[in-house]
Amino acid sequence: MNDLKKLIEIPAVSGYEYNSADFIKQLFEKSGAQAYIDKLSNVVGVKNKNGKFKVLIDAHSDTIGLMVTGLEKGGFLKFVTVGGVDTRIIPSQTVVIHGNRDIKGVIGVKPPHLLKGKNDEVYKTEDLFVDTGMELSELEKIVEIGDIITFDSKYTELLGKRIAAGGLDDKLGVYIVSKVLEKVENEAVALYASATVCEETGLNGAKVIGNYDDFDLVIVIDVTHGTTPDAIKERAFDLGKGPVITIAPSLSKKYNKEILDYANKNSIETGIEVESRDTGTNAWEYHSKRASNPTVMISIPLKYMHTSYEVADLEDINNTIKLISGYLNEVK
Amino acid sequence: MLEKLSYAKGVSGADEDVKNIILEEIKPYCDDIRIMRDGNIIVFKKGRKTPSKKLMLSAHTDEVGFIVKSITDEGYLKFESIGGVDSRILLSSRVFVGENKIPGIIGIKAVHMTTKEEREKTVKMTEMYIDIGADSKEEALKFVSKGDYIMFDSEYNMLSREKVMGKAFDDRAGVSVLIELLKEDAEYDYYAVFNSLEETGLKGAMTATYFVKPDMALILEGTTCSDGPGSDPQNQSTVSGNGAALSINDSTSCSSRELNEFIMKLAEENDIKIQYKRTNRGGNDAGSVQISETGVKTAVISVPVRYIHSPVCVMDMRDYQSALDIARCLVNSLGGM
Numbered sequence: 001m002n003d004l005k006k007l008i009e010i011p012a013v014s015g016y017e018y019n020s021a022d023f024i025k026q027l028f029e030k031s032g033a034q035a036y037i038d039k040l041s042n043v044v045g046v047k048n049k050n051g052k053f054k055v056l057i058d059a060h061s062d063t064i065g066l067m068v069t070g071l072e073k074g075g076f077l078k079f080v081t082v083g084g085v086d087t088r089i090i091p092s093q094t095v096v097i098h099g100n101r102d103i104k105g106v107i108g109v110k111p112p113h114l115l116k117g118k119n120d121e122v123y124k125t126e127d128l129f130v131d132t133g134m135e136l137s138e139l140e141k142i143v144e145i146g147d148i149i150t151f152d153s154k155y156t157e158l159l160g161k162r163i164a165a166g167g168l169d170d171k172l173g174v175y176i177v178s179k180v181l182e183k184v185e186n187e188a189v190a191l192y193a194s195a196t197v198c199e200e201t202g203l204n205g206a207k208v209i210g211n212y213d214d215f216d217l218v219i220v221i222d223v224t225h226g227t228t229p230d231a232i233k234e235r236a237f238d239l240g241k242g243p244v245i246t247i248a249p250s251l252s253k254k255y256n257k258e259i260l261d262y263a264n265k266n267s268i269e270t271g272i273e274v275e276s277r278d279t280g281t282n283a284w285e286y287h288s289k290r291a292s293n294p295t296v297m298i299s300i301p302l303k304y305m306h307t308s309y310e311v312a313d314l315e316d317i318n319n320t321i322k323l324i325s326g327y328l329n330e331v332k
Numbered sequence: 333m334l335e336k337l338s339y340a341k342g343v344s345g346a347d348e349d350v351k352n353i354i355l356e357e358i359k360p361y362c363d364d365i366r367i368m369r370d371g372n373i374i375v376f377k378k379g380r381k382t383p384s385k386k387l388m389l390s391a392h393t394d395e396v397g398f399i400v401k402s403i404t405d406e407g408y409l410k411f412e413s414i415g416g417v418d419s420r421i422l423l424s425s426r427v428f429v430g431e432n433k434i435p436g437i438i439g440i441k442a443v444h445m446t447t448k449e450e451r452e453k454t455v456k457m458t459e460m461y462i463d464i465g466a467d468s469k470e471e472a473l474k475f476v477s478k479g480d481y482i483m484f485d486s487e488y489n490m491l492s493r494e495k496v497m498g499k500a501f502d503d504r505a506g507v508s509v510l511i512e513l514l515k516e517d518a519e520y521d522y523y524a525v526f527n528s529l530e531e532t533g534l535k536g537a538m539t540a541t542y543f544v545k546p547d548m549a550l551i552l553e554g555t556t557c558s559d560g561p562g563s564d565p566q567n568q569s570t571v572s573g574n575g576a577a578l579s580i581n582d583s584t585s586c587s588s589r590e591l592n593e594f595i596m597k598l599a600e601e602n603d604i605k606i607q608y609k610r611t612n613r614g615g616n617d618a619g620s621v622q623i624s625e626t627g628v629k630t631a632v633i634s635v636p637v638r639y640i641h642s643p644v645c646v647m648d649m650r651d652y653q654s655a656l657d658i659a660r661c662l663v664n665s666l667g668g669m
Contacts, residue, residue: 069547075492086443088455092421092642094497104489106497106646108639111359112416113614114569120454123420129561131638131646133491152487156426156435158465159475162424164437165478166376229461230441235406240467303463305444308426309437 059173384511
């Protein structure tokens with residue numbers, strides 16, 4: 001899991017995935033693939049190019065984050081969100097501002113002692129600021145408008161096999177892609193792997209990768225909601241109970257069935273998620289690129305999605321790798 | 333030392349770690365140290381002279397935090413705050429639970445599953461929970477129990493040459509100033525008090541003052557500072573970097589005019605940057621000290637702390653130095669009063 005930890009530590013907010021592209025390329029190469037970085041910073045790997053069954057496994061390399069929009073007197077920074085950040089969590093986070101060097105800052109709010117009235121409205125992001133503790137003149141030498149800001153989350157081992165960290169959506173997926181790439185040794189399968197950019201801001205990486213070729217099967221690996229006591233039951237899945245396969249109008253019934261059959265035969269626990277339309281993931285794109293690709297969507301249950309501490313279960317990650325690589329090793 | 337104090341566990345009712353650090357630091361410099369039944373540390377510092385009036389300096393050892401109220405069947409911890417905390421700053425914070433510092437995350441359902449109405453309203457603390465990774469009550473109970481104290485997991489860091497971030501500067505700033513002062517020789521005798529339970533009712537100061545019976549007291553604090561973008565100058569309370577803040581009155585006490593004037597004079601004579609605290613909201617131990625027995629003259633010197641009562645307090649070391657300088661001047665100039 002060392003590679004996962006390292007990947008998590010690289011700031012790769014949408015638009016800044018080039019920060020992690022070299023590392024992901026190395027991961028793909030370590031898994032025995034030829035790999036390259038394209039014009040958008042998508043990372044593509046290919047193993048056994050001449051196999052007759054062409055499969056793409058995909059996960060997105062970008063994460064949500066914040067971006068500097070202004071530097072103010074007193075060393076404060078104004079910012080906007082990139083991707084669907086859960087803005088309720090922003091007050092009192094420690095952040096890292098990725099200027100020409102990394103500096104820390106805090107997002108503070110008024111003290112409770114000075115609050116008046118009911119205070120039952122959430123803080124608006126436009127009213128918040130990052131306190132860097134620096135003088136403006138000093139800050140201007142390090143930070144400029146457009147620099148990205150990430151939450152200063154620490155990779156945390158909770159009880160059992162649970163982990164908490166920022167950006168698990170979808171660095172977990174990228175890690176899984178690299179491991180599947182490593183474990184599939186099937187002469188029949190030409191295995192392509194992609195770590196795609198800008199999913200959180202419009203699926204743009206997938207739109208381009210989908211132009212490259214026709215695939216017999218595309219497997220998209222992303223996250224879904226993990227069960228919490230307050231979650232909507234039919235939208236959330238228990239952590240530790242395996243990967244979740246999505247049924248949706250645009251997703252492949254044939255391959256869903258084959259993958260589920262493989263899971264049952266090999267006693268890998270899985271969940272089933274039903275979407276009536278869009279999955280909100282790269283799977284939506286791959287289905288309708290070129291002459292259409294049969295696409296399946298496999299998700300890892302993740303609690304507190306789009307916050308600074310998302311929680312997942314390592315067992316689900318291992319079982320997802322086992323399921324996909326096992327299935328692809330049996331395909332003829 | 334401030335760093336060590338900031339990292340220490342010290343939620344009201346469970347601040348032994350802070351007290352142990354204090355004792356370890358001051359023992360080589362003080363020979364008259366007493367520990368009261370409620371855990372307050374009372375130090376008599378012998379000076380070169382004995383003043384006609386007895387002076388007490390105090391700082392509180394406790395900080396705001398949380399306590400485990402119950403454990404759900406699914407293994408999540410329900411909690412309540414100890415001391416005043418704005419529930420809007422809690423989500424997605426990392427905390428430590430109990431003596432063994434079990435890490436946990438303060439959670440709420442993902443934003444994707446909320447209604448527009450839910451997103452616009454403050455999430456109440458009673459709706460939140462702490463996720464330690466347990467899958468059931470049984471699993472959770474192996475590591476935590478009801479009544480365990482919970483503290484923020486914060487990092488102590490210099491943000492710039494002057495500004496430092498960390499937790500619990502209210503009142504580890506005061507504690508640290510008082511420790512530094514005790515390490516120095518003093519012109520006049522004084523009492524130094526490290527008392528508990530400020531955040532939960534100014535209670536430690538009641539017993540400590542009764543015990544010491546001072547004529548006058550200087551309370552060393554960390555106080556509110558709201559000087560960020562968009563705050564009106566009249567609502568800032570204090571400005572970080574403008575020196576330690578002297579209180580005039582607040583919701584728990586009225587400072588002694590005589591003491592305040594003396595302190596202002598000392599600041600001027602010794603070129604110490606100082607500011608008035610410009611709000612009468614909030615309170616501190618002076619409220620308990622002032623009404624002890626037949627009354628005690630009090631003054632409050634505070635280090636302005638931005639984002640106080642949060643995991644990410646920020647203060648200016650020049651203000652900290654200013655508080656130390658004022659306290660030092662006072663114990664060395666008592667004869668001039």
